[in-house]
Amino acid sequence: MPPSSSLRGVTQLLRETVQPSFACRRLGEVQQTAYLSTSAPRFASVPKKKGLTAAPKKGTKTLNVKKGRKQSGGDTGKKPAVGERKAMRKAVVLSNNNALEVSSLKNLDNENVLDAEIAGKVYGIPDDAIDALRAVDAFKPKQGWKLFRRPAVVVRKEAMQLAQLIKEVESGSEGAKKTVRRIITGERMSGKSTLVLQGLLMAHLRNWVVINLPEAQDLVNAHTEYAPLQGSQPMQYTQDTYTANLLSQILKANKQIADLPVTKEHSLPQPLPPKATLRSLIDIGVATPESSWSVFAALWEELTQPGRPPIMFAIDGLAHIMRNSEYLSADVKPIHAFDLTIVRQFVDYLSGAKSLPNGGIIFAATSGSNSPTVDALNFSLQCAAARQFAPEKMPRWNPYTNLDMRVMEALKDVDTLPLKGLTKEEARALMEYYAESGMLRAKVDDGLVGERWALAGMGNIGELERTTVRMRV
Amino acid sequence: MVFIFGFHFDDQRLVKASLETFYGIGPKVSQRIMARHYIHPWAKVGSLKNNTLMNLTADLTSMKIENDLRREVQENIRRLKDMGAYRGRRHAMGLPVRGQNTRTQIATARRLNKIERGGSGRVQM
Numbered sequence: 001m002p003p004s005s006s007l008r009g010v011t012q013l014l015r016e017t018v019q020p021s022f023a024c025r026r027l028g029e030v031q032q033t034a035y036l037s038t039s040a041p042r043f044a045s046v047p048k049k050k051g052l053t054a055a056p057k058k059g060t061k062t063l064n065v066k067k068g069r070k071q072s073g074g075d076t077g078k079k080p081a082v083g084e085r086k087a088m089r090k091a092v093v094l095s096n097n098n099a100l101e102v103s104s105l106k107n108l109d110n111e112n113v114l115d116a117e118i119a120g121k122v123y124g125i126p127d128d129a130i131d132a133l134r135a136v137d138a139f140k141p142k143q144g145w146k147l148f149r150r151p152a153v154v155v156r157k158e159a160m161q162l163a164q165l166i167k168e169v170e171s172g173s174e175g176a177k178k179t180v181r182r183i184i185t186g187e188r189m190s191g192k193s194t195l196v197l198q199g200l201l202m203a204h205l206r207n208w209v210v211i212n213l214p215e216a217q218d219l220v221n222a223h224t225e226y227a228p229l230q231g232s233q234p235m236q237y238t239q240d241t242y243t244a245n246l247l248s249q250i251l252k253a254n255k256q257i258a259d260l261p262v263t264k265e266h267s268l269p270q271p272l273p274p275k276a277t278l279r280s281l282i283d284i285g286v287a288t289p290e291s292s293w294s295v296f297a298a299l300w301e302e303l304t305q306p307g308r309p310p311i312m313f314a315i316d317g318l319a320h321i322m323r324n325s326e327y328l329s330a331d332v333k334p335i336h337a338f339d340l341t342i343v344r345q346f347v348d349y350l351s352g353a354k355s356l357p358n359g360g361i362i363f364a365a366t367s368g369s370n371s372p373t374v375d376a377l378n379f380s381l382q383c384a385a386a387r388q389f390a391p392e393k394m395p396r397w398n399p400y401t402n403l404d405m406r407v408m409e410a411l412k413d414v415d416t417l418p419l420k421g422l423t424k425e426e427a428r429a430l431m432e433y434y435a436e437s438g439m440l441r442a443k444v445d446d447g448l449v450g451e452r453w454a455l456a457g458m459g460n461i462g463e464l465e466r467t468t469v470r471m472r473v
Numbered sequence: 474m475v476f477i478f479g480f481h482f483d484d485q486r487l488v489k490a491s492l493e494t495f496y497g498i499g500p501k502v503s504q505r506i507m508a509r510h511y512i513h514p515w516a517k518v519g520s521l522k523n524n525t526l527m528n529l530t531a532d533l534t535s536m537k538i539e540n541d542l543r544r545e546v547q548e549n550i551r552r553l554k555d556m557g558a559y560r561g562r563r564h565a566m567g568l569p570v571r572g573q574n575t576r577t578q579i580a581t582a583r584r585l586n587k588i589e590r591g592g593s594g595r596v597q598m
Contacts, residue, residue: 222513222514222515223513223515224513225513225516225520226511226513227511228511237511326514327513328504328507328508329508330508330509330511331508332504332505332508
């Protein structure tokens with residue numbers, strides 16, 4: 001190809017390639033309809049994904065850790081209803097349909113409950129007693145009742161001591177009945193609350209009047225209403241809602257006293273109907289919480305009339321009522337727990353300042369897991385233990401601790417009921433019961449009992465339950 | 474709905490929190506008021522008896538709270554400003570009053586130091 005023709009060819013080519021672009025540009029200014037093109041969707045802004053935001057600008061704060069801020073697309077689950085979670089937390093489950101029925105399990109009843117032969121064996125709780133114990137909140141949610149077909153207790157050595165005390169009270173002659181006062185002490189999970197339950201159970205089976213303050217903390221943590229008691233000197237305070245609830249519990253748990261007649265005149269805010277029974281008396285207190293304390297006092301007076309049954313009065317978590325409560329007096333000073341009427345009623349009998357004419361047991365349990373440090377209580381318990389077991393080794397008061405003299409005075413001669421571990425025989429009976437319930441899948445022999453008994457810190461019953469039925473390896 | 478001191482509160486609200494909505498009542502004062510009327514710290518407004526509510530409102534009426542207290546504070550500041558005091562000027566300028574440095578960190582002063590301190594309240598002054 002000659003060079004001139006080749007040059008011409010190049011210019012021709014150039015003209016062809018350049019001109020259409022000019023044309024296009026000019027056309028673009030006037031063109032109304034778009035040609036087929038894929039660029040529009042390709043370059044369109046991408047729709048934002050939920051939860052993703054643009055990168056923050058320089059200098060803005062990005063870390064946002066505040067709780068409770070609403071997040072888009074966050075949790076849409078249903079919120080629990082008011083009180084639902086608390087009800088769940090406080091629920092007491094007393095049976096397990098998956099556990100086996102123990103055919104050899106006998107029930108405790110009115111006759112055998114004080115026998116010596118029940119010692120060291122496991123016994124079931126009869127149904128009406130279960131209802132009564134449930135009514136007085138003697139079962140606690142964290143105890144192991146939900147593991148077995150129905151509630152049962154091992155009758156340990158200390159329970160037999162308690163049965164002995166009940167016998168002593170019952171055998172007292174009319175007019176000289178004994179009032180037994182005991183404080184249960186022991187390690188954490190050694191079965192103190194369960195022993196209170198057993199005490200209430202025995203008393204209920206023996207047709208005693210059963211009154212239980214299930215959690216001392218509830219009395220003093222200022223979560224219920226309070227009001228000054230008119231005419232009291234020094235000032236005392238009533239807890240009307242709590243007392244009304246206590247009265248309804250007493251009525252539910254002690255059906256045998258409901259139809260007893262009211263024998264004395266009482267000054268109540270509301271008049272009693274003619275031929276009133278204790279049920280109608282209690283009903284007034286339940287219906288009108290303002291009058292609940294005067295009703296309780298009247299009920300107590302009725303129960304201490306001659307011929308009425310003995311009383312079992314128990315409390316759990318004693319340390320809470322041995323110090324100032326969370327309530328405040330009108331001049332913004334803390335109210336001592338002893339100035340609350342229910343607590344005072346209990347402490348008067350625990351200290352021995354008053355005694356029950358028909359006899360009875362005043363029973364207090366300390367708590368291993370929920371108890372404030374009260375120096376006066378600890379020192380009094382040490383003294384009591386020394387008085388009972390080693391009188392030559394009385395502890396000395398540490399002058400650098402702050403001792404509450406009211407507490408010291410109240411506890412100066414009260415006895416303790418120290419709770420040790422189970423014996424190996426008791427542990428064996430209990431483990432056989434576990435195995436028969438199908439909750440322990442092992443052959444219960446001396447080797448296993450010895451091993452688990454030792455693992456449980458020499459038979460601490462709570463630890464034993466933990467190492468045998470709760471723990472899954 | 475319960476009325477305390479002319480304002481209504483939800484039944485489920487704590488008495489303590491309700492009292493502390495008033496200008497001039499904080500944790501200490503609410504504790505004192507509640508102790509005086511034997512109201513426990515976790516009481517809900519709905520659980521108060523009519524008698525207690527009336528006494529409570531009477532008690533609050535006798536106290537210097539809300540607009541009375543706002544007015545007093547504002548008058549104190551205005552007095553400083555009117556007599557031409559340095560503190561009054563600083564209040565008017567929204568700057569720290571007590572000799573703090575002002576190069577940085579005066580957000581609190583900017584927020585609070587003003588003649589109309591405390592705002593105009595839930596009921597207009």
